[in-house]
Amino acid sequence: MKVLVVGSGGREHVLAWKLSKSSKVSKVFCAPGNAGIANDAECIDIAADNYEALASFAESNNIALTMVGPEAPLCDGIVDVFNEKGLKVFGPDKYAAQLEGSKSFAKNFMLKYNIPTAKSGTFTDPKKAKEYIENEFANGETAIVVKADGLAAGKGVIVAMDKQTALDAIDECFDGAFGDAGYKVVIEECLIGEEASILALCDGKTIISLASSQDHKRVGDGDTGLNTGGMGAYSPAPVVTEEINEFIRTNVLDNFLRGVKEEKLNFHGVLFVGVMITDKGPKVLEFNVRFGDPEVQAVMSRLESDLFEVANAVVDERLDEIKLQYIDGSAVCVVMASGGYPGSYQKGFTISGLKEAEADGAKVFHAGTAFAEDGSIINTGGRVLGVTATGNDIKTAINKAYKAVEKINWDGSFYRKDIAYRALDRLK
Numbered sequence: 001m002k003v004l005v006v007g008s009g010g011r012e013h014v015l016a017w018k019l020s021k022s023s024k025v026s027k028v029f030c031a032p033g034n035a036g037i038a039n040d041a042e043c044i045d046i047a048a049d050n051y052e053a054l055a056s057f058a059e060s061n062n063i064a065l066t067m068v069g070p071e072a073p074l075c076d077g078i079v080d081v082f083n084e085k086g087l088k089v090f091g092p093d094k095y096a097a098q099l100e101g102s103k104s105f106a107k108n109f110m111l112k113y114n115i116p117t118a119k120s121g122t123f124t125d126p127k128k129a130k131e132y133i134e135n136e137f138a139n140g141e142t143a144i145v146v147k148a149d150g151l152a153a154g155k156g157v158i159v160a161m162d163k164q165t166a167l168d169a170i171d172e173c174f175d176g177a178f179g180d181a182g183y184k185v186v187i188e189e190c191l192i193g194e195e196a197s198i199l200a201l202c203d204g205k206t207i208i209s210l211a212s213s214q215d216h217k218r219v220g221d222g223d224t225g226l227n228t229g230g231m232g233a234y235s236p237a238p239v240v241t242e243e244i245n246e247f248i249r250t251n252v253l254d255n256f257l258r259g260v261k262e263e264k265l266n267f268h269g270v271l272f273v274g275v276m277i278t279d280k281g282p283k284v285l286e287f288n289v290r291f292g293d294p295e296v297q298a299v300m301s302r303l304e305s306d307l308f309e310v311a312n313a314v315v316d317e318r319l320d321e322i323k324l325q326y327i328d329g330s331a332v333c334v335v336m337a338s339g340g341y342p343g344s345y346q347k348g349f350t351i352s353g354l355k356e357a358e359a360d361g362a363k364v365f366h367a368g369t370a371f372a373e374d375g376s377i378i379n380t381g382g383r384v385l386g387v388t389a390t391g392n393d394i395k396t397a398i399n400k401a402y403k404a405v406e407k408i409n410w411d412g413s414f415y416r417k418d419i420a421y422r423a424l425d426r427l428k
């Protein structure tokens with residue numbers, strides 16, 4: 001069977017790589033892909049937002065299944081285009097993708113179906129939003145979170161540690177800093193605790209979670225500096241104990257599935273739940289309707305089950321037949337980024353050491369790379385590589401990943417040195 005992956009980041013690389021390992025898959029295509037994906041799939045020159053061209057490609061090449069990586073095409077309705085043509089596609093339709101695309105849609109869903117989350121208010125009037133903030137601080141809140149309602153490429157969330165910052169954030173949103181996304185805001189109680197990522201497959205009838213993981217959102221060691229798309233991840237995340245996992249299954253995932261059924265959502269894909277483990281139990285920070293990046297690099301590296309069979313079962317509503325198998329031990333993904341990220345950075349530097357890095361069994365997933373004219377591989381994005389390794393325990397996985405990282409270099413490249421530190425702290 002032939003499969004198509006849509007996207008060009010690290011997430012799409014790991015999906016293409018994992019699909020290529022399936023005995024049922026004869027060929028993996030990726031549109032548009034990148035220089036690393038080209039090792040595991042045939043990259044085709046169709047943009048991820050050219051839905052008609054992608055669907056035509058799938059039709060004329062007999063693609064058995066298309067997996068959509070990023071949120072933008074999902075929120076924009078790629079699944080609706082494929083469904084209309086009777087093509088099999090992994091991901092929710094445009095309406096259901098609002099669970100990620102609109103914070104207020106997601107919040108309403110959580111409230112309606114009793115999913116634990118932060119207390120919040122939704123506003124389209126900046127004056128009312130500011131009154132709400134004044135009130136919350138008058139009632140003893142010491143921090144608050146302002147979220148632009150729509151997709152804002154991960155930048156529309158401001159965690160304000162004082163009232164003035166929160167009030168300024170409202171002005172910023174309504175002044176157009178996040179485009180249309182800012183004209184409606186969700187203001188949330190600030191949750192304190194440790195974050196974890198839960199990925200769960202859902203076919204509309206059944207929901208099953210994948211192994212837990214944890215991202216590292218801040219750019220600097222010790223969780224300092226600006227927020228990024230994620231500087232590294234590991235799986236499993238020991239903060240998600242058996243007990244917490246069970247709580248999430250019952251209170252988040254089962255309630256989510258009830259909502260999907262009652263609202264008749266077309267949801268054949270993955271739900272990625274950002275959870276804060278507070279001292280009052282886990283609370284949902286956000287829903288996403290695609291795999292977390294770089295979480296999925298770590299999770300898929302441990303998954304033994306055939307991803308094609310699993311994804312196909314999701315699309316065919318046979319998820320109840322699937323039992324996921326993992327290798328024992330842990331996986332760690334260290335992101336290497338371009339100097340200056342998440343601010344501006346220079347592109348076009350030649351990356352050295354890619355082959356050497358994989359010599360001892362690590363895998364280098366590419367996020368922002370391309371081929372230069374001379375055939376060498378250059379950096380083209382902020383997050384460039386996700387160097388991933390597995391091991392019998394977390395320490396072995398960390399050491400193996402960093403040994404590989406140290407072999408890779410380009411001008412200005414950097415990475416966090418403390419990926420998985422929370423898991424290590426728990427061993428002390």
Ligand code: AMP
Pocket residue numbers: 118145147154157159188189190191192195217274285286
């Ligand atoms: P979101 O896009 O809603 O996940 O927000 C991005 C990041 O902002 C999260 O991963 C958290 O680190 C932080 N965040 C979001 N909501 C809250 C909240 N209510 N309390 C504390 N931190 C939050």
Ligand code: GLY
Pocket residue numbers: 215229230288291292293294295
């Ligand atoms: N790693 C967080 C995300 O994919 O949104």
